[in-house]
Amino acid sequence: MKLIFAGTPEFASVALARLLAAGFQVPLVLTQPDRPAGRGMKLQASPVKQLALEHHIAVAQPRSLRLDGKYPEDAAAAREAIEAAQADVMVVAAYGLILPQWVLDVPRLGCLNIHASLLPRWRGAAPIHRAIESGDTETGVTIMQMDAGLDTGDMLLVERLPIRSMDTTGSLHDRLAVLGGRLIVEALEIAACGGLTAQKQPAVGVTYAHKIEKAEAAIDWAAPAETLARRVRAFNPFPGAATALAGEAMKVWAAHAEDAASGRAPGEVLAADADGIRVATGAGVLVLTELQRAGGKRLAVGDFLRGFALAPGQVLAAAPSRMEGR
Numbered sequence: 001m002k003l004i005f006a007g008t009p010e011f012a013s014v015a016l017a018r019l020l021a022a023g024f025q026v027p028l029v030l031t032q033p034d035r036p037a038g039r040g041m042k043l044q045a046s047p048v049k050q051l052a053l054e055h056h057i058a059v060a061q062p063r064s065l066r067l068d069g070k071y072p073e074d075a076a077a078a079r080e081a082i083e084a085a086q087a088d089v090m091v092v093a094a095y096g097l098i099l100p101q102w103v104l105d106v107p108r109l110g111c112l113n114i115h116a117s118l119l120p121r122w123r124g125a126a127p128i129h130r131a132i133e134s135g136d137t138e139t140g141v142t143i144m145q146m147d148a149g150l151d152t153g154d155m156l157l158v159e160r161l162p163i164r165s166m167d168t169t170g171s172l173h174d175r176l177a178v179l180g181g182r183l184i185v186e187a188l189e190i191a192a193c194g195g196l197t198a199q200k201q202p203a204v205g206v207t208y209a210h211k212i213e214k215a216e217a218a219i220d221w222a223a224p225a226e227t228l229a230r231r232v233r234a235f236n237p238f239p240g241a242a243t244a245l246a247g248e249a250m251k252v253w254a255a256h257a258e259d260a261a262s263g264r265a266p267g268e269v270l271a272a273d274a275d276g277i278r279v280a281t282g283a284g285v286l287v288l289t290e291l292q293r294a295g296g297k298r299l300a301v302g303d304f305l306r307g308f309a310l311a312p313g314q315v316l317a318a319a320p321s322r323m324e325g326r
Contacts, residue, residue, distance in 0.1 A: 002027060002085070003026055003087050003089045003090065003091055004027070004087040004089075004091070005030070005052075005091050005093075006030040006090060006092045006095040007094055007095050009047055011094045012048050012114075013046075013051045014180070015180050016093075018181030018182065019181070024185075026057055028060060028081055028087070031095070032095070032096050033063055060077070060078050062074035065078055065100055082106050087107050089109040089110065090111040092114070093184075094114075104148070111145075112144065112145060113143070114141060114183070115141065115151055117140070117142065118142060118158065119158075119201050120201045122208070122209040123150055123151035124210060126210065126211055128172055129212050131209075132167060132230060132233050132234040133231055133234035139163055139176065140176075141176060141180045143158075143183055154198035154199060155198070157183050157186060157196075166233070167233060169235070169236060212235070212239065216231075216239070219242060219316075221266035221267035228255070228286050229255050232253070232254065232255045236254070240292075243267075244316065244318070245314060252290070252291055253298050255287060255289060256289070257284050257286055258285040258287055266281050268280045268313065268314070272311065273301075273302075273305070274305070276289045289301050290304075293307075
């Protein structure tokens with residue numbers, strides 16, 4: 001089977017690597033244009049582009065696929081490349097561009113999407129973050145037949161995955177990426193034999209995983225400790241939960257909730273030692289165990305406190321999510 005692959009970040013590159021290892025022909029890869037990254041803000045190729053070039057696969061990086069949009073020349077060139085590839089199917093994973101109907105119609109078997117949720121829960125841009133933030137106990141991967149809607153297509157294969165109590169978006173992402181790579185190979189192998197069965201998504205239970213904004217990282221100490229603990233895990237590694245003391249910002253990378261009444265104002269430090277920084281919240285206590293100062297390294301709480309004095313009675317405040325050295 002010959003396929004076109006469309007994807008951009010690490011989640012997608014794991015799937016592409018699995019498809020190549022399984023022996024599928026991939027004459028063309030679509031990925032986002034190179035973006036500035038790092039301290040020097042130099043243009044950097046996406047993980048999918050890097051992998052494609054290592055395997056000598058042709059790469060197209062249109063800014064849009066809309067023939068009537070802002071970049072019609074990009075879309076026209078991409079259309080020529082897609083049609084020339086004569087692929088049986090297009091596999092899409094976290095590509096980042098909307099596929100217009102003409103793209104969906106070109107491959108014989110259409111376009112299959114690797115989506116990191118149990119559809120119809122968490123359609124949209126940030127399903128992994130939102131599942132952790134909302135306290136879901138399980139997630140999974142859905143292989144979906146794409147249509148013109150936002151993650152509304154028929155489901156082809158679904159596999160569940162438990163969310164562990166200390167999972168971060170980073171750790172859950174890695175497990176889902178591996179699962180997605182395995183599941184898309186299974187789906188294509190079944191499709192080659194004509195055995196895939198499409199199932200409509202349920203009409204109930206639809207939720208949307210809106211894009212993560214940096215402003216969400218600021219810790220609101222008036223929220224319950226359990227909510228804040230989930231947000232710390234959900235925003236690790238991006239954008240990182242943020243707080244401040246006397247105007248100095250810091251990131252909180254690991255924390256857990258204690259169901260204990262403090263009787264203190266939200267944000268007040270109750271204790272600070274190598275076991276954790278205990279902070280009063282709107283309900284319960286949040287125990288901070290891994291932190292980072294602006295421009296510094298992530299440190300376990302004991303090491304962090306050796307260079308940053310905290311004492312009971314001091315009050316932490318919300319901080320801007322932007323920090324140098326993140």
